[in-house]
Amino acid sequence: MAKYNLPVDKNQVAAQSGVTLGPDTTSRQNGSVGGEMVKQTFESFGKKK
Structure with missing residues (x-):
């Protein structure tokens, strides 16, 4: 939830980045997905103005 x-x-x-999330993926790859999510979230907030 x-x-x-x-x-x-x-x-x-993750699919856009070519990363398969999970325990067999490096923490750097999993973290890059989170970083990209933050980037896209802030970009979407900027477009709403």
Whole structure:
């Protein structure tokens, strides 16, 4: 259950980046997905003005 309704989807961002999320993926790759989610979230907030 999601705590927040973010404008981006983790699995969609991972697919765009070519990363398969999970325990067999490096923490750097998993972290890059989170970083890209933050970037896209802030970009979407900037476009609403």
